[in-house]
Amino acid sequence: MLLTIGIVSVALLVGVKFVLDSYYLDMTENYEHGMLPKTEQLDQIRADQRGVIDKGENGNIPVSVAMQNLAQKGRDNAGDLISPKPSDDVDPLKGWSKLKREVHLPPQVTTTAPPPEPMPMGDAGANATSKDGGAPAGDKKDGGAQHAPPPRTAPKDGGK
Secondary structure, eight states, X not given: OHHHHHHHHHHHHXXXXXXXXXXXXXXXXXXXXXXXXXXXXXXXXXXXXXXXXXXXXXXXXXXXXXXXXXXXXXXXXXXXXTSOOOOOOXXXXXXXXXXXXXXXXXXXOOOOSOOOOOOOBOGGGOBTTOSSTTOOSSOTTTTTOOOOOOXXXXXXXXXX
């Protein structure tokens, strides 16, 4: 009987604590929400900004029209402002400011010539002008297999 009274009292205490905590939390949140200032000015500013964006006053065309053009035509016809370009900034490669390291970039080679045209492909990927079915060039007896270079031999005098 004593054990039953102990278990029931602990259960009642936990239940009452849960109810009171949720009640006081709800009351304080309602009070704090009532103390917040009204956001009428912020709502008006945001509405004005959305109107300016939709009208296109800051650019040549409205943003919605620009997004539709970008979706239809892709980035190939995009202007210089949004087309991707390589960056010369190496700061991200240096890392964290307290653990900076030197960045040694390879020399950049720029070419103005377009890449070479690919060779016309025949049946099953074989070169159209070859008669060997696209096998690699090499010794005709072994089917063009690649061979490792011959092993180096040590000098007979022990390197002296």
